[in-house]
Amino acid sequence: MPRPNTASLPTHEGLGERFRTARALTEALAAPLSEADATIQSMEDASPAKWHLAHVTWFWETFLLRDHLDGYALYDARWPFVFNSYYEAEGARIARFSRGMLSRPTMGEILDWRAHVDRAMAPLFERAELAPLIELGLAHEQQHQELLLTDIKNALFRNPLGPAMREEGAQSAYRQPGGWHTHPGGIARVGHQEAGFAFDNEGPAHRVLVEPFALSSRLVTNREWADFIADGGYETASLWLSDGWGWVNGEGIGAPLYWHEDEHFTHCGWQARDPDAPVTHVSYYEADAFATWAGLRLPTEFEWEAIARGQDGEDAAHDPTAGNQLDSAAPPLPRGSAGLFGDCWQFTRSAYLPYPRFKPAEGAVGEYNGKFMSGQFVLKGASCATARGHSRASYRNFFYPHQRWQFTGVRLAKDL
Amino acid sequence: MPRPNTASLPTHEGLGERFRTARALTEALAAPLSEADATIQSMEDASPAKWHLAHVTWFWETFLLRDHLDGYALYDARWPFVFNSYYEAEGARIARFSRGMLSRPTMGEILDWRAHVDRAMAPLFERAELAPLIELGLAHEQQHQELLLTDIKNALFRNPLGPAMREEGAQSAYRQPGGWHTHPGGIARVGHQEAGFAFDNEGPAHRVLVEPFALSSRLVTNREWADFIADGGYETASLWLSDGWGWVNGEGIGAPLYWHEDEHFTHCGWQARDPDAPVTHVSYYEADAFATWAGLRLPTEFEWEAIARGQDGEDAAHDPTAGNQLDSAAPPLPRGSAGLFGDCWQFTRSAYLPYPRFKPAEGAVGEYNGKFMSGQFVLKGASCATARGHSRASYRNFFYPHQRWQFTGVRLAKDL
Amino acid sequence: MPRPNTASLPTHEGLGERFRTARALTEALAAPLSEADATIQSMEDASPAKWHLAHVTWFWETFLLRDHLDGYALYDARWPFVFNSYYEAEGARIARFSRGMLSRPTMGEILDWRAHVDRAMAPLFERAELAPLIELGLAHEQQHQELLLTDIKNALFRNPLGPAMREEGAQSAYRQPGGWHTHPGGIARVGHQEAGFAFDNEGPAHRVLVEPFALSSRLVTNREWADFIADGGYETASLWLSDGWGWVNGEGIGAPLYWHEDEHFTHCGWQARDPDAPVTHVSYYEADAFATWAGLRLPTEFEWEAIARGQDGEDAAHDPTAGNQLDSAAPPLPRGSAGLFGDCWQFTRSAYLPYPRFKPAEGAVGEYNGKFMSGQFVLKGASCATARGHSRASYRNFFYPHQRWQFTGVRLAKDL
């Protein structure tokens, strides 16, 4: 469990409503899927949609109902074995790449379980001491909303027939303002420092020293990436990290994931690429090689956060709701906003490591973030698949440098 | 296409009716499955049930309708890529272990395709020259009926919840008469030599010389296999072929597939094992080690066939319909029949190789059997999952020595 | 230990002399190698030359001296762990692919061990009851002479500098007489049936029935193989067994092992290929595909043996010493002899399986042959690297269908 800023906790008012909204959104996201769509697993990194629906429910049932509601009996005592993700303290569990074997329980059984758990949760919203844990559960549910979308995209992509799970809607063209956010260097305060929920890995807030730098006000586009390819980017060893070069050649990589000729694969099937849209589905290795090719570099997580906090003297247009596409009831957003959030997660050159004095929480939820602090890189921002309000300036997403099935893109930086 | 005995071809009368019966049985076998059950693939050797439904339909559409019905247009020109199994002459196709990604087309779409193809087939039953090819298609459909059952069993087994696809029915106890079928040795005529359909690999009929031997009149039982285990069979190197010993230790094998304590996994979920039932789901390596432990050996395919043809002077009770469990409309059979067919396929110590003067057929269907003639062993008989009337004395089933997800068992032999 | 024909055993006279000659030849073969050459292991299938020198010595020390010489103490009690090859009954041993880590013991230490064992063996040649075991040891030593040559060839080939271990000598041109050995079909007696040593897998002698056939009087040549390549042989799926096609594509195979442009790698380094020389270093998959391309087939082991025994009414020129190149003191042999022995081992389409009533010997030497009877194919004849007098008509060499680092070639057959 994250170490909440107890002094500034959100009141528990509205928690129940937010819970119900989040739970309904998860189900709405899965609604266009057939039961078969929701069952398949395309790779070890990804999970079936049905499993996501069940796993988040296991989280509520385990850490809230089982641990904090007197007399609560597990809905099905065999299910923790199949719906626990990686919590060693919660015992043995199904091998990760066997999640795709779970044709049972059925979607109907899982939806019944969800309804049962949702009802059972009702009395807990009144208990202020549980609010931090419920906030964690909400954030967790939102993370799996995004994973559900990126995982099913990967699964449908693996089907040679290229099926769609949504109709293509009318879309405005991308407009990204050019220019640079500049920072004079100096001491910046980073990490979670406001009221409201944050994951344990966002704290403690602390000071860091940054050198003068500039951060691009826009994301790298598909057009620029096509230029990189045309210039032999994927065949030029000197642009790449050694591990990246091994990955490119070992895996036969020559373009972002989901690209094929002038199209790319989307939730709406194969579609023409918009050259002005931000490139997505690139790995850290690719992002770094592109930056080298461009004569620039990736920002550190601290540089990115300093700009996001408006410490550069400009209006950084920090709107963490921008770009959020999940909630179809919200008004449509212009694509390519001036802010740092939305469209895609942005790789930083910062390894995902603990902040000074970081301590993971006690108990099983202490496994949430801390144990992943080796070998991964921090991403900042939010993507088109991130739940509205989920991210913030201190948010630290993290993936391995070869992974690219998330909506990952590139925002460049340079020294001043 | 196999080289049919054209002199003794079945008339084409009744072909249409047999076609419709076989096609209906395939669908009936899949009926208890949810769409998710029918979509998952548990290993590279196995295919999703839905894929089986589609693949056999592709076979009819390709080799009968496309090749022989003027003006026939493919139902969906993209589907051959995903439903061709291994016919190189028919072009590129989906990687074998990606069949489990085919959440689309849906079961409904596949059933519509099946109905379309079934209707289109009608005029072809009148054309005598197509009868051999239609017979091949029927045999092919029946083989996939068995695979559908063994593949879904494996998939449900991989689910830690151990789901069932059928209700357990009342079952009579196994009664296997003991004793030996003896053969004095000499020249035996083997291979397909009767009227009726046979695969190309069953011919040409030819003579072989066999030494005096005896073949057990019953199958090795679960009780005997438990004795083998209790006697340290899986830990005794001297009982095993070298490759088998590597397999046992590399894979951590210590019992037949699907065994766990006193239960085994079945289409009806986990069930108590009947000690008097034939052991099933063992590999060639295990069968050979067991025979060595028992001081006996496996028969050759020719010995088995010689007995099946009644050349031992006894009544070998050759009833190729015995043991067939697929057609629930047929009267229930006693389990553990005196014949050689039914319950399980029986490993022989004969490698799967061409008979003298064997030539595969011209064209794509020539890939049906001949190209698999390396590294595999011949199995004889039929299993509880084999379609009634599908097998015969000359039938040659074949699998690699480590495979055991079929209903494979052991019938012992000895020298006289 | 093989079941020798005790009635027709060679007297033990001359055994000691043959022992010393064989032991000296092994050392002479390794003499051109540096200690580093003799230490490296290029793949799991191959062993270092130094290991061969030691392993055969372990065989003598274990099965003769330890078991049969009163009071013999092991030279070094730690060495059986590293020089036992695959005898489970002799206990644990070093992983096969770690043999290349044995920089110690040194070559000098191993040669000292050899001399010690050779001296200790002296009294055993007088004991008639040990003669069969000593014959086995001699045959074993000869097999490892051939392996030493083929393994070091593979190791030197893996060195990009293409080093040689011998000077190229003057060589006569190949002359292979064309034509066919024909056989009218009928009962043939096969298996070991003469006086003298044979491995257990060559017996018992027994009768088989063969159909009328012809066996080529010559081997397939490099020129013919180049034609096969030029005709797209390696790109034509219909010529290949399914496993072979997977191997060709998975491994990127497009020519025999050791071919590069117009050269091939030899013990004398890279050399121009003689188009009239027999092709060597092909796998069973390649041999079978070539035969299919040529409209012919591979012989069975019984057909080959029947011809070798002169049962075809012609003079088959059975000279098992032909082609033997190891003993440089022997007069040079014409290359491309009319006989079936020499130049290269010849793949048959017979799987390596037990003969009727075959029983391996008791004890550890019973592991010599029998436990390898799955998944491999029989090769007949002898190669340029086989010790003179080592092979015979009933000899059964065996390898997996993808292996080709031995001197393996092709002799075609056809039905009559």
Place this chain on the structure above:
Amino acid sequence: MPRPNTASLPTHEGLGERFRTARALTEALAAPLSEADATIQSMEDASPAKWHLAHVTWFWETFLLRDHLDGYALYDARWPFVFNSYYEAEGARIARFSRGMLSRPTMGEILDWRAHVDRAMAPLFERAELAPLIELGLAHEQQHQELLLTDIKNALFRNPLGPAMREEGAQSAYRQPGGWHTHPGGIARVGHQEAGFAFDNEGPAHRVLVEPFALSSRLVTNREWADFIADGGYETASLWLSDGWGWVNGEGIGAPLYWHEDEHFTHCGWQARDPDAPVTHVSYYEADAFATWAGLRLPTEFEWEAIARGQDGEDAAHDPTAGNQLDSAAPPLPRGSAGLFGDCWQFTRSAYLPYPRFKPAEGAVGEYNGKFMSGQFVLKGASCATARGHSRASYRNFFYPHQRWQFTGVRLAKDL
């Protein structure tokens, strides 16, 4: 090539002498090895001793002689292919795990090459503009001296006979003074800032902000590690990073590399472990788990460097020559010195990433450090195998978190 501080370059005086000393030391280190010892490669991470001798020579020949000595002709034009390590700009090269196939060239040929290159280098020491590149070459030679020792240790360890390459000498007992080096926090200046050579990855020097902390004045001992094991450290998931837990279970790790019962493997063969000696040959995963178990943490690279620079107000006894064991002519050092250098490299919790404004050099030597900046962790200090004078406060060694064949150990830290 690193960006040297040109203002403070060492004069080129003495370079020639230092070159000859370093070259001689490399050969002295390999002298106890047989040619077979020097040829084998135990794993992909390690290289044969002979290859190290050749590779460093390739470095001098390529980047100094070829590039800067008019008229120099390559000693053997085929050798760059086999002795280039990872310089993409220098063209194709042998696969890394095939270095163990290089039984040729012989050790004698390589020593001849070394002598030839050494002679040819003579005129270059007079050219001041080459001094930075020669310094790089010297540092490179020293790095491979350490690798030669750690790689051959691994190779000899893989031999079940446990051979030694040195005699065990008399050794003083370890004496490590306890206590903590404390630091009040604040701005520290880190990175290379003195006269003299440094690698490019040590710069530019820059300021960082550190929080108050303490660094242990001693290394974790074998005794403490044994306590960790006895307390179930390797079986307790909550102590481990997720990737580390996967590694421990996937590889079956239960102790430091080279431990077996109460002994550990050394260059002098298997020896009893001194409980008071620093633990060595642990991975980052193990170091991190141990720190967690101890209720402490690993230091950052900046904390370590700040203490090493004496910024803690104490006398940090910064003696970069301490612990250096390579030069046997130097007076023996007390073991377990109070300084931070010697005995073993110390893992930090800092990922190996570029410093602000870091730019790799132009040309092939720009591949020296920068392209490895993903997935690895920084180690500080020096080990018993590091050349005297090679390390310094700003030195950044780096390895992947699972690697442990170097002399890697643990120095703990804590927050104040």
